[in-house]
Amino acid sequence: MSVVFLVLPLALxxxxxxxxxxxxxxxxxxFDDLDTPAVRMLHDEGASSRPQGSREKT
Structure with a gap:
């Protein structure tokens, strides 16, 4: 019974x-804008945001 008196206030x-x-x-x-961070990776922001190893060869 003494454990209840310890655990109950701690849980509260x-x-x-x-x-x-x-x-x-x-x-x-x-929690104001829940949609924009989820779709931000889908928008291409140009070559400046690409990592070094992902350049296309010409």
Missing amino acids: LVVGGAVLAFVWSARSGQ
């Missing part, structure tokens, strides 16, 4: 910390 602290972290990140704008 962890859950409270997770909720506070989520609220802070939602208010600071972390």
Whole structure:
């Protein structure tokens, strides 16, 4: 029975910390744009962004 008195407050602290972290990140704008980072790699930005080894031979 004494383990419950130790684990329950510890679990509540962890859950409270997770909720506070989520609220802070939602208010600071972390979840505002979920689509752009996923499709950013699909857009070709030109030869300047290509790695050194991927140049085409002419």
